[in-house]
Structures are given as C-alpha cells and as structure tokens.
Amino acid sequence: MYSIVSERPSDGQIIENLYADAFGPGRHARTAERLRQNNAPVADLCFVAEEDGALAGSVRFWPIKAGATSGLLLGPLAVQPHRQRNGLGVALMEAGLSRASDQGAAFVLLVGDEPYYRRAGFVHAEAGRFNMPGPVEADRLLVRELSDEGAKAAGVVAVNALVLA
Numbered sequence: 001m002y003s004i005v006s007e008r009p010s011d012g013q014i015i016e017n018l019y020a021d022a023f024g025p026g027r028h029a030r031t032a033e034r035l036r037q038n039n040a041p042v043a044d045l046c047f048v049a050e051e052d053g054a055l056a057g058s059v060r061f062w063p064i065k066a067g068a069t070s071g072l073l074l075g076p077l078a079v080q081p082h083r084q085r086n087g088l089g090v091a092l093m094e095a096g097l098s099r100a101s102d103q104g105a106a107f108v109l110l111v112g113d114e115p116y117y118r119r120a121g122f123v124h125a126e127a128g129r130f131n132m133p134g135p136v137e138a139d140r141l142l143v144r145e146l147s148d149e150g151a152k153a154a155g156v157v158a159v160n161a162l163v164l165a
C-alpha cells in the first residue's frame with residue numbers, strides 16, 4: 001500500500017532522477033519549463049508517493065497567472081515505472097488539487113495527455129483562451145477550474161511574481 005505525503009528537502013535528488021528518467025534531457029526545452037524557470041514550486045503543494053519505504057512518485061505545482069488571475073501550473077508528474085498503474089499518479093494529483101482548492105486557487109493548467117488527465121478532472125482549454133510563453137500542441141493544453149474566478153481566467157500565462165515576492 002502506498003501513502004501520499006508532503007515532499008521533504010531530502011527527496012530532491014531522487015525526484016530529479018525520477019524526472020530525468022521519465023522525461024529525458026529534452027524536458028528543459030519544453031514550454032511548460034518556461035513557467036518553472038525563475039519560479040519556485042509551492043512548497044505545501046508538493047507531494048510524493050511512498051511505497052515500501054521508497055519514493056514512488058512526485059507531483060509539483062507552480063504559481064502562475066493568466067491575465068490578472070492567479071493560478072497554478074501542475075507538473076512534472078511522474079511515477080516510478082515499476083510502481084505505475086496502481087493509482088499513484090491520480091492520488092498525487094488529487095492531493096495537490098484538494099489542497100489547492102482549500103487554499104482558494106482559481107485554476108490549474110498543465111500540458112499533457114487529456115486521456116490521462118481527465119481522470120483528475122482536466123479538460124481541453126478552449127482555443128485562444130490562454131496565451132502560453134511558447135508553442136504547445138493545442139490538444140495538450142488542459143485546465144481544471146477550481147472556482148468561478150478560475151472559470152473566467154484567460155490571457156497571457158506567466159510566472160506569478162507576486163507569489164514569489
């Protein structure tokens with residue numbers, strides 16, 4: 001059985017190795033990465049899955065804004081290959097989404113496969129609604145609205161410097 005717990009500083013290197021194995025060297029060139037550069041994940045929205053005393057998966061959320069509306073970017077999400085298909089990925093996302101909702105987050109964006117992320121309530125972002133800081137395949141930009149404010153979020157997507165200040 002696994003458990004979902006908050007990420008600890010000592011998890012950092014294992015998580016970096018997990019991401020490197022899951023996404024390869026090209027991961028830093030992706031458009032979503034531009035929203036992680038000069039940014040920092042929200043500490044209490046970073047979760048890891050533990051199974052048999054080992055780190056089995058990780059998710060992080062980053063402060064962004066769309067137009068004037070504050071929101072979050074989800075990712076990376078990764079689960080160790082031999083621990084996959086056991087519900088950890090969805091459980092990690094739900095832990096973060098639940099706390100983000102409790103904290104009043106308006107919306108969560110991500111770039112990924114809709115057939116997977118629909119399991120956590122994500123839907124395709126309407127064409128033209130969000131202006132990302134680089135190319136994104138239209139059917140991979142997904143959103144989950146967490147409030148009425150989030151339902152109206154739109155415009156240029158950027159790092160939310162107010163949260164970092």
Ligand SMILES: CC(C)(COP(=O)(O)OP(=O)(O)OC[C@H]1O[C@@H](n2cnc3c(N)ncnc32)[C@H](O)[C@@H]1OP(=O)(O)O)[C@@H](O)C(=O)NCCC(=O)NCCS
Pocket residue numbers: 022023077078079080083084085086087088089090091111112113115116
């Ligand atoms: C995607 C990932 C996080 C899923 O983790 P997981 O713990 O296996 O996910 P869950 O157990 O919650 O869900 C597994 C289900 O999702 C499905 N699934 C996984 N990736 C999928 C995808 N890209 N598209 C559609 N379905 C997918 C699995 O086939 C499985 O289906 P089943 O329930 O019918 O057997 C994991 O496969 C992973 O780390 N992949 C490499 C990194 C990655 O691609 N991250 C996502 C970036 S877009």
